[in-house]
Each structure stands twice: as structure tokens, then as C-alpha cells.
Amino acid sequence: MLETFGHLPVAWLLFAVLAVAGFVSFFAGRTQAVTVGHGQTERLNSQPNYHGYFVAMATIGPAAIILVLYALFGDSIVRAQLASELPQRIRDLGSLELGQYIDRISEQAARRDAASTGNALFDAATSRYTDLLGLSRIIAVLAALAAAGLGFFFARRQLSVHFRARSRVEDGIKFMLFLCAGIAVLTTIGIVASLFFEAMRFFSRVSVFSFIFGTEWNAQTGADFGAIPLFFGTFMIAFLAMLVAAPIGLLSAIYLSEYASPRFRGVVKPILELLAGIPTVVYGFFALQFVAPIVRAGANWVNGLPFVPDGLLAAQPTSALAAGIVMGIMIIPFVSSLSDDVINAVPQTLRDGAYAIGATKSETVKQVVMPAALPGVIAALLLAVSRAIGETMIVVMAAGQRAQITPDPTADLTTITVQIVALLTGDTEFDSAKTLSAFALGFVLFIVTLIFNLIALRVVQRYREKYE
Structure with missing residues (x-):
């Protein structure tokens, strides 16, 4: 099977061949252009390099198109051909079962040290799949080489003084x-x-009204599909995260851009941006091992006060507050860095004009710089909100997975993204309502996010100010 050439994957081999062909065709086209102009490049309509680029593009372009088409559709063609050659009793299976059967054949064929399974039909199908895959790759490579050759000769024939x-x-x-x-x-x-x-398939089984406005979520058993607890948990944790990230990130951006010395800014800003490079699983461990116990201890202390009703706070080992605090720390760089860039992009002439009429530093920042930077700041906050809504690992580790509606931030909650991961993992039927509910959650979340973005866009357009 044409998968490797020695120890070099065929994809890298093809890329190297195309790169060499591009260089060769470039120099061939450039040389021919100089020859056509009899060494006087000023006679040419375009510089020789452009002739070389034209020949190189005509050579690589058709070959690249064929290889891309093969990458997109080659495997599907091979699977369809194999399916047509299988016995009738296998083809009579449903599309899902037949696809799973061919998936197993593909996995078996991918194992280079795979031994015989003892099933004659399966082993024969695996061997045939390997042959078809290798043949398709050879045909694709030969077709790409032929297309490259035709493009090369066609392009060279186009070259002339007036081309x-x-x-x-x-x-x-x-x-x-x-x-x-x-x-x-x-x-x-x-x-x-x-x-x-996929969401429409789910809504054909479950009422849209009960899904959007239902208050009970128990999709694992297929009993209840009320998404209100998931939306509540998602926006609750995102809100807590923004309570941390928005003021800290925005104020740090204002300080670094307007008040800090260049030396201090050069040291602190890279350190602050390092927070964005820490893996989310590390934040999850930090939230679970360090922040969550502190939140629980604080909740127990509040519950122990004499004027506080018993059990006012849940004080769970995992909580929305712990996840929100750590998530807020994680997205501080998104707010800080983008806001800092936007504030620095405000023209210095605006500041100088404010100082000229007697405004102080703080008045200039508050009444001139920040209004000018408002659209960019809103965009930074929106990016941070999107990052908070889409976060999964921190919520899984620190917020729990209980779908409930409670204003208590020390209780454990779950989010839409966590439930989507839970619904799409494990052994489950793809056509079941449980699995399809994940697509419904994703679609509704997409619509809600789109509405928020449209509202924010309207706000940005309303407050945008143009400066000459």
C-alpha cells in the first residue's frame, strides 16, 4: 500500500515533489522569458520573474487540485467501491451497520502488524480494501503528475514578448x-x-418548547430534555468568570498603556500573557485542589454565622464559584491584551488635545481615551465571554456535572459544553435522542451566541467614533 516511501510519509513525499516541480518550473519559465526577449528584459511586457511564477502556478495548481480532491473524496470512493463488492447479506444491512463494518475493515487495514482474524470474509474484505486504497493513491499521484506536466507545457507555450x-x-x-x-x-x-x-431530527422526537423551557435535564436515561438548567449553569459560570476577568483585565490594560513605565510594561505584560498559554487541565487541577476547598471553607464559615439560616450555602466540594474564579483568571489575558492594543491604537493627538485644554491624566483616560477605544474593548469582552462559554475542562473538574437551577454559587452546576461532551462519548447509538440532544444544545447555543454578537455589534456601531 502506498502509504510511506521508506520511512517518509507519502504526504510529505508529494509535498517535496510539488515543491521541486515548482522551483524547476519557475526557473524554466524565467529562463524562457529571457530567451524570448533575446536577453533584453525591457522588451517584455512583464518581468521574467512573473513569467516564472506563471509557469510555476500552472504546474503546481492542477496537481494540487487533484490531490486535494483525492484527500476529500478518495476514501469515500474506496469505501463505496468496497461496499458494492461485499456480499448481498452485508449490503442489506442498514447504512449505519454497513458503515461500522467498513470502519472496522479500515481500522484492521491500518494495522501494519495485524494478524488474521479467522473470519475469511472479513480478512478478504480487509485485503481488498488495502488493494483499493493503494490503487486509488497510485491513480491520484499519476493523475497529479500528468496534470502538472500538461500545465507546465501549456504555460510555456503561452510565453511571449507581449504575454x-x-x-x-x-x-x-x-x-x-x-x-x-x-x-x-x-x-x-x-x-x-x-x-x-441533526437538531431538527432531535426536535422531531422532542418538543421544542419542552426542550427550551423545560427545567429538568436527565438525557442519560432519555427521560427529560429540559435545557434551562444547562443554560443557567453556562451563563452563571460565565458571569462569575467575567466578574473576575473584566475589571482586572481592563484596569490592568489601562495601567499598562497609560501609567506604567516602558520598562515595567515590558516585564509585566509578557508575564500576564503567559496565563493564556497554560493548559486548561492545569487550571482545572488548580481549581479543584486549591480554589474549591477555599470556597467550601468560606461557605461553611458563612453558614456558621449566628444570623445566617442553616444551610444557606451548599458548600459543595465542587462549585460554580470555584470554576468561575479560575476561569476568570484564565481569560484575563484575552481582556488585558486586546484592550491594551486597542487603547494604544487611540491617536496620541487626542491625548495631547485633552492636555492642552487642561484635562488631567485621569480625565483624559476616562473622557477621551476610553470612549475612543470602546468598540475594541467591547470586542475584547465579547471574545472573553465566548471563551468562558466554550470552556469545558475547568467546569468538568471544578464545577461538577449536576444540572440544576440555583442562585447559590457554592453549589455544583454543569454547562452546555460539558453535557455535549458527556452525551457524545461512550458507547451509544448515534440515532438516539440522547445523542441527538447534543446537536440541539449546540444549535441553540449557537443561536444565543449569535444574538449576543448582533446586540454587541449594534452597541459598537452606535458608540463608534471616527477620527481623522
């Missing part, structure tokens, strides 16, 4: 940029579509 190589190269670059933007848009559409269709 506008520069415009062709610029058009190619514009197309590549458009393609990259299109991939981003199509990826977003694909994510939304996958969530939407």
Missing part, C-alpha cells in the same frame, strides 16, 4: 485569496448545516 504574465499571476493570487475566504465561509455553513439538520 501579460503579471496580470495572470495577480489573477491567480486573487483567486487563491478568494478560495481561502470561500473555504472559511463554506466551513461555517457546513458547521451550521450539520447542527441544524
Whole structure:
């Protein structure tokens, strides 16, 4: 099977071949352009380098397209061909069972030291899958090489004194940029579509009203799918995190950009940004081992006060408050760094004008700098909120997984992302309501986040100020 060449993966081998072909075609095109101009490059419509770039793009482009198409659809074609060759009794299985059977064949074929399973049909199918996969890769490589050769000779025939190589190269670059933007848009559409269709399958079994407004969540048994406790826990923990991150991050950004000396800023800002590089599992351990016991001890102390009703605070070993505090610490760099960059981007002339009319430093920051930086600060806070809503590991380790509605921050709560992970892991049927509820949660969370972003965009547009 064409998987490696010696110890070099075939993907890296193909990349190296394409890179060499690009360099060779570039120098061939450049040399031919000089030859066409009889050594006088001023006679050419475009510089020789543009002719080289044109030949290189015409050589690599078709080959890269074929290899990308194979990477996207090659495995599906091989699986479809294998499925058509399986016995009728296997093909009569449902699409899900047939897909799982071919998945097992693929996993067996991927094991280089795999021994015979004793099942003649399965072993024969594995051998056939290996042959089909190798054949498809050989065909794809040969087709890519043929396309590269045709593109190379076609491009060389286009070269002449009057050939506008520069415009062709610029058009190619514009197309590549458009393609990259299109991939981003199509990826977003694909994510939304996958969530939407799977969510609609779930809502065909469970009422939308009971899902959105239900107050009981017990999806593991398939009994209750009320998502209110999950949304409450998500926004509760995110709110607690922002109570920590927003003031600390924003005030530190104001100090570092407006008051700190360059030397102090150069030392403190990198240290502050190191918080963003710490793995979330480390934050989870910190929350579980250090913060959660302190929160519980504080809750027990409050419960022990004579004027406090018995059991006012839950004082659980894991709590929303512990997760919120540590999550807030984690997202401080998101608020601080972005706000600092936005504040520094405010023109210095605005500050100088405020000082010229007698404003103090604090008045300038409060009445001139911050209003000018408000749209960027709001964007930084939105990014921090999105980061808090999407966090999973800290919540799993420090907040617990109990779906409940309680204003007590010392009680354990769960979030949407934690439940999505719990619902999509383990042995479960993909078509069950339990699994499909994860897509419904993701889709509703997407809609809620979109609404918040639209509101924030409206706020930014309202308070945006333009400066010459």
C-alpha cells in the first residue's frame, strides 16, 4: 500500500515533489522569458520573474487540485467501491451497520502488524480494501503528475514578448485569496448545516418548547430534555468568570498603556500573557485542589454565622464559584491584551488635545481615551465571554456535572459544553435522542451566541467614533 516511501510519509513525499516541480518550473519559465526577449528584459511586457511564477502556478495548481480532491473524496470512493463488492447479506444491512463494518475493515487495514482474524470474509474484505486504497493513491499521484506536466507545457507555450504574465499571476493570487475566504465561509455553513439538520431530527422526537423551557435535564436515561438548567449553569459560570476577568483585565490594560513605565510594561505584560498559554487541565487541577476547598471553607464559615439560616450555602466540594474564579483568571489575558492594543491604537493627538485644554491624566483616560477605544474593548469582552462559554475542562473538574437551577454559587452546576461532551462519548447509538440532544444544545447555543454578537455589534456601531 502506498502509504510511506521508506520511512517518509507519502504526504510529505508529494509535498517535496510539488515543491521541486515548482522551483524547476519557475526557473524554466524565467529562463524562457529571457530567451524570448533575446536577453533584453525591457522588451517584455512583464518581468521574467512573473513569467516564472506563471509557469510555476500552472504546474503546481492542477496537481494540487487533484490531490486535494483525492484527500476529500478518495476514501469515500474506496469505501463505496468496497461496499458494492461485499456480499448481498452485508449490503442489506442498514447504512449505519454497513458503515461500522467498513470502519472496522479500515481500522484492521491500518494495522501494519495485524494478524488474521479467522473470519475469511472479513480478512478478504480487509485485503481488498488495502488493494483499493493503494490503487486509488497510485491513480491520484499519476493523475497529479500528468496534470502538472500538461500545465507546465501549456504555460510555456503561452510565453511571449507581449504575454501579460503579471496580470495572470495577480489573477491567480486573487483567486487563491478568494478560495481561502470561500473555504472559511463554506466551513461555517457546513458547521451550521450539520447542527441544524441533526437538531431538527432531535426536535422531531422532542418538543421544542419542552426542550427550551423545560427545567429538568436527565438525557442519560432519555427521560427529560429540559435545557434551562444547562443554560443557567453556562451563563452563571460565565458571569462569575467575567466578574473576575473584566475589571482586572481592563484596569490592568489601562495601567499598562497609560501609567506604567516602558520598562515595567515590558516585564509585566509578557508575564500576564503567559496565563493564556497554560493548559486548561492545569487550571482545572488548580481549581479543584486549591480554589474549591477555599470556597467550601468560606461557605461553611458563612453558614456558621449566628444570623445566617442553616444551610444557606451548599458548600459543595465542587462549585460554580470555584470554576468561575479560575476561569476568570484564565481569560484575563484575552481582556488585558486586546484592550491594551486597542487603547494604544487611540491617536496620541487626542491625548495631547485633552492636555492642552487642561484635562488631567485621569480625565483624559476616562473622557477621551476610553470612549475612543470602546468598540475594541467591547470586542475584547465579547471574545472573553465566548471563551468562558466554550470552556469545558475547568467546569468538568471544578464545577461538577449536576444540572440544576440555583442562585447559590457554592453549589455544583454543569454547562452546555460539558453535557455535549458527556452525551457524545461512550458507547451509544448515534440515532438516539440522547445523542441527538447534543446537536440541539449546540444549535441553540449557537443561536444565543449569535444574538449576543448582533446586540454587541449594534452597541459598537452606535458608540463608534471616527477620527481623522
